[in-house]
Amino acid sequence: MKLIYIIIIVAFLDTFSQLPIISPYAMSLGATPLLTGVIIGMYSFSNIIGNLLAGILIDKRGAKPILFIGMLFVSVMMFFYTVTANAEQLIIVRFFHGLAGGLIVPAAFTILSAKKAETRKGKAMAFSGAAVGIAAIIGPPIGAIISSSYGYNSLFYFLSGLMLIFALCALFFLHPSQKQSPLQSENKTPHGFRLSKALLYSYLSIFLLLCTLGILTYALPLQVSQLQLHSALTGPLLSTFGIIAILIFLLPTNKIFDIENKETITSIGLCFISIALLILSLSTNALSLFTAMVVYGIGFAFIFPTTSAIVLERSGNEKRGMAFGIYYACFSFGVICGSFLSGSLPLSPSALFLFGTIITLLTLGFFKLGICIKDSINF
Known part of the structure; x- marks a missing residue:
């Protein structure tokens, strides 16, 4: 291990x-x-x-x-x-x-x-x-x-x-990992790859997380400059969310990822990301920026392990590699989209953060309402 x-x-x-x-x-x-x-x-x-x-x-x-x-x-x-x-x-x-x-x-x-x-x-x-x-x-x-x-x-x-x-x-x-944990029969699919609603939610959530991170990486230095703060503040701000996330991962708080419903924790994480971006869009001083990064770190910590665990639980033994392959493709695609959108949209840093808030909340609401989403799609 x-x-x-x-x-x-x-x-x-x-x-x-x-x-x-x-x-x-x-x-x-x-x-x-x-x-x-x-x-x-x-x-x-x-x-x-x-x-x-x-x-x-x-x-x-x-x-x-x-x-x-x-x-x-x-x-x-x-x-x-x-x-x-x-x-x-x-x-x-x-x-x-x-x-x-x-x-x-x-x-x-x-x-x-x-x-x-x-x-x-x-x-x-x-x-x-x-x-x-x-x-x-x-x-x-x-x-x-x-x-x-x-x-x-x-x-x-x-x-x-x-x-x-x-x-x-x-x-x-490393020993070959042929032995997998038993899965519920509903997750087994003899024909191709089964994209369940839970898997789709996991993929879109990790995409959104990395997309907002791309927006954050692009717009945060500009926001710091716009508030007439020292440019060196950007580094500690970015480190803050990472440190908060690592603490949640390593401290006894990590027990929550096995106790609570993982889709619920993912949704809570997306709410934290939205709140963090909203705070960033309204920030007027360094304290509000650091507060936003703490909130973003909590959201990041809630989303990453739970979406990974959803992929682990909802993919069949024979298609687990495909499930994780798509997961990390969404991860990489989120990085590209976040950077591309930030550079191409004619928006101020505050407007970019607000844009990130809106798309995150829209996706969350879309899934919670279950609009036009099938329970699973076979490929």
Whole structure:
């Protein structure tokens, strides 16, 4: 179990540690601002393809080999960063890096889901959320420190070696996860993949969470500037929601994810996200901004583990890989949509936060009213 959580940290560390450096690295290779944007977005685009491909391959070949292949492939692609000569080559490397990275997380979560007892799924997913949060907090500083002290290539060599080491650990120390916990007969489907209303709610909720996070990442620095606060405040604000989420994941509060109805907790989480965005849209000082980030952290903590647990519970044994593949495709697509909408809509930071509030509440109301939603759709 500890190895799986470490692998999840390493998988997301690969992404987060490149956030502060990929833009200047692309420009150092001669990329224009437009091309730099394409290079940054290419990873998330191909990551979606990798997530969906992982879902198919995991159900056919098992999660362990897909996890190993994904980590090994990422290790190779990290090395190719060091030999790219121009921006065009970097686009190709980013595409295959995202494709390979898309194999890792669905495979890791499929293995994780097979190793926890039926009654502790929510807690297991809470710990996995803490692993993602830890990577999000330590990744950017690691990337910035290594690249500024030793150069871009040193960071790529470090990440390549780290991936290779844990790929070998996965190969030799992880047991194949063939044994799954029993599922209710209503969740079994002999023909194709069954998209239930609960699964659809999980997918849309994680999409909304990452979409609002994209809006938050884009608009928060602008809001700080507009309120004439110091620009350095943005970092602590973003860290606040991550720290709050990790505390909820790791402290005894994580018991709530196995006691209460998971769809209800997800709905409560979406309400917290809406309230946080509304507070941000009305903020006039630093205290209100920090209050909003605390509320957002609570919402994030409620949504991530419960939506993962819903996928675990509502997907059949033979289609669990596909279920997690679609889940993380929605995760990646949310990142793309949030950034794209923020940059393309001619709205002020306050209006962007209000827009996020409205779409979150509309989705929540749509599902709670059950408008035009079938109980399940077979594919």
